[in-house]
Amino acid sequence: MLEIRSARKTFYKGQPDEKVALDNLDLTLATGEFGVVIGSNGAGKSTMLNAISGALPLDSGQILINGDDVTHIPVHKRATRIARVFQDPMLGTAASMTVAENMLLAELRSKKRTLARGLNAKRLADYRERLSMLGLGLENRLDTRVELLSGGQRQSLSLIMAVGGSPDLLLLDEHTAALDPHTADLVMGATIRAVEALKLTTLMVTHNMQHAVDYGDTVIMLDAGKVRLRISGSEKTHITVADLVAHFAVKSDHMLLGA
Amino acid sequence: MDLIQSIFTSYVALIPVTLAQSLILAFVVLGIMIPFRTLQFPDLTSEGAFPLGGCICGIMIAAGANPALAIAAALCAGFLAGCCTAFIHLRFRIHTLLAGILMMTMLYSINLRIMGKSNLSVFGSPTVYEWAPFVTPGFPVSKIIIAGLIGAAVFIILNLFFKTEKGTALRAVGANPAMAEAQGISVWTATIGGVGLASAFSATGGALMVQSQGFADVNMGLGILINGLAALMIGEAIVGKKSVARQLLAPFVGAIVYYQLVSLCLAAGMPPPDLKLATGLFVLAMLALPSLKRSRGGAPARETIRE
Numbered sequence: 001m002l003e004i005r006s007a008r009k010t011f012y013k014g015q016p017d018e019k020v021a022l023d024n025l026d027l028t029l030a031t032g033e034f035g036v037v038i039g040s041n042g043a044g045k046s047t048m049l050n051a052i053s054g055a056l057p058l059d060s061g062q063i064l065i066n067g068d069d070v071t072h073i074p075v076h077k078r079a080t081r082i083a084r085v086f087q088d089p090m091l092g093t094a095a096s097m098t099v100a101e102n103m104l105l106a107e108l109r110s111k112k113r114t115l116a117r118g119l120n121a122k123r124l125a126d127y128r129e130r131l132s133m134l135g136l137g138l139e140n141r142l143d144t145r146v147e148l149l150s151g152g153q154r155q156s157l158s159l160i161m162a163v164g165g166s167p168d169l170l171l172l173d174e175h176t177a178a179l180d181p182h183t184a185d186l187v188m189g190a191t192i193r194a195v196e197a198l199k200l201t202t203l204m205v206t207h208n209m210q211h212a213v214d215y216g217d218t219v220i221m222l223d224a225g226k227v228r229l230r231i232s233g234s235e236k237t238h239i240t241v242a243d244l245v246a247h248f249a250v251k252s253d254h255m256l257l258g259a
Numbered sequence: 260m261d262l263i264q265s266i267f268t269s270y271v272a273l274i275p276v277t278l279a280q281s282l283i284l285a286f287v288v289l290g291i292m293i294p295f296r297t298l299q300f301p302d303l304t305s306e307g308a309f310p311l312g313g314c315i316c317g318i319m320i321a322a323g324a325n326p327a328l329a330i331a332a333a334l335c336a337g338f339l340a341g342c343c344t345a346f347i348h349l350r351f352r353i354h355t356l357l358a359g360i361l362m363m364t365m366l367y368s369i370n371l372r373i374m375g376k377s378n379l380s381v382f383g384s385p386t387v388y389e390w391a392p393f394v395t396p397g398f399p400v401s402k403i404i405i406a407g408l409i410g411a412a413v414f415i416i417l418n419l420f421f422k423t424e425k426g427t428a429l430r431a432v433g434a435n436p437a438m439a440e441a442q443g444i445s446v447w448t449a450t451i452g453g454v455g456l457a458s459a460f461s462a463t464g465g466a467l468m469v470q471s472q473g474f475a476d477v478n479m480g481l482g483i484l485i486n487g488l489a490a491l492m493i494g495e496a497i498v499g500k501k502s503v504a505r506q507l508l509a510p511f512v513g514a515i516v517y518y519q520l521v522s523l524c525l526a527a528g529m530p531p532p533d534l535k536l537a538t539g540l541f542v543l544a545m546l547a548l549p550s551l552k553r554s555r556g557g558a559p560a561r562e563t564i565r566e
Binding site for chain 1: 419420422423424425426427428430431434435437438439440441442443444445446
């Protein structure tokens with residue numbers, strides 16, 4: 001379970017271009033709930049995700065994961081409970097390291113790293129099996145450096161790395177936005193399968209209204225650093241893209257295009 | 260013809276001495292490679308850590324300490340120096356290069372304080388080279404054996420270490436610090452430990468050098484960095500850097516080849532004062548090559564480094 005309690009974050013405080021990114025934001029996501037976050041540019045989506053992951057310290061407020069206050073815990077310690085897939089495929093993987101080494105790093109996210117050999121036969125077999133679920137042939141490229149993979153393959157790898165080890169919270173930061181439509185569908189499909197199979201508590205940021213309609217249990221709309229709208233339950237099942245778009249005060253091209 | 264023959268003769272006579280020297284300096288090259296390549300942290304500390312190791316070793320063996328103990332002490336001091344550089348960078352967000360310059364400048368005074376004077380002769384004191392089996396002490400062969408054995412041991416241990424869980428995490432910090440952090444790796448611990456380890460090797464090189472040459476000098480680190488970089492470039496050109504083992508082998512191969520080349524140049528009559536200019540131009544050429552190969556237009560910087 002994720003709880004954000006009156007989170008506040010102001011950028012450039014006291015300067016002419018002061019910007020309140022999170023304005024006493026409150027948000028609760030139940031265990032196993034899949035929340036989709038939408039909102040126009042500058043609504044505070046990325047700030048919220050960065051605050052949850054620990055990359056950005058809050059000015060005030062609290063963040064709790066499964067009831068534990070993690071507000072002052074640094075990124076690398078929070079990582080034992082949170083997994084994240086970034087928008088940029090480059091960010092989520094170590095380019096100069098191999099596919100298997102990246103999988104190893106992810107596997108060790110919530111474990112104590114020892115002086116034992118990292119890539120043993122048992123692990124390699126496990127990685128091969130997990131990667132084969134993607135159907136991209138990555139299971140045969142365990143020794144390939146990640147920099148040689150395409151953006152879609154890298155992002156799929158990031159996803160498999162993130163969902164492994166069943167994190168308490170999965171953060172998806174527009175993770176299909178940088179991909180071509182076909183690959184985006186592929187990665188999205190794999191995401192949904194993994195989230196449902198593992199019953200992960202998930203927070204996904206997207207600009208794609210169709211995704212917000214199709215996936216997730218709850219739609220959360222942010223505006224000016226606050227939750228403006230929260231749609232769940234049967235209301236969520238019946239919502240359409242047009243309904244969502246109507247809620248935007250400013251309609252950007254992105255949203256008018258629907259997909 | 261006579262000229263070539265005399266050059267060749269004087270070069271061949273120097274091969275064993277040069278080889279011994281290069282095996283010792285390979286530790287410094289290793290100390291430059293680890294931060295530069297595995298942590299993307301260009302580190303200048305070695306220019307201060309090398310004489311630091313030398314000064315500590317010098318003062319200890321002059322006082323009659325066990326030469327192996329003196330090397331261990333140098334190693335520890337070098338580790339601390341490297342930790343300080345990494346800490347300065349991480350804590351105060353100072354550029355890695357500037358942090359290194361600060362550290363090596365401060366180390367100069369520290370080295371002078373340690374020795375109490377700028378030069379200390381330890382000629383005749385016991386050294387680790389006397390422990391070489393089957394050879395008469397004092398000859399380059401004993402140095403080649405001892406320095407070579409230590410080097411081989413370090414290579415094997417590091418090669419194993421970088422493939423462990425901890426070692427993989429350390430490499431991840433260099434490959435993508437943000438990703439490493441998101442995977443639960445402490446960038447601080449890895450950077451401080453890694454740069455510390457590197458400087459520990461540089462200091463070890465200094466200690467081995469002092470025992471080899473029979474004196475310690477606060478200026479013995481002057482220019483060691485550019486020599487080390489040149490050696491690293493040569494090593495990487497020869498063995499490549501596509502795998503952990505190759506990247507680790509590069510400093511050793513590079514040091515051996517580089518110092519033989521220097522020796523050849525000197526035997527051919529190149530004036531020693533020109534050596535640094537030649538080395539600098541060589542490193543520049545090696546670094547500039549990729550951007551020259553690409554046709555005109557804004558070539559991206561070759562090295563991506565942490566700021």
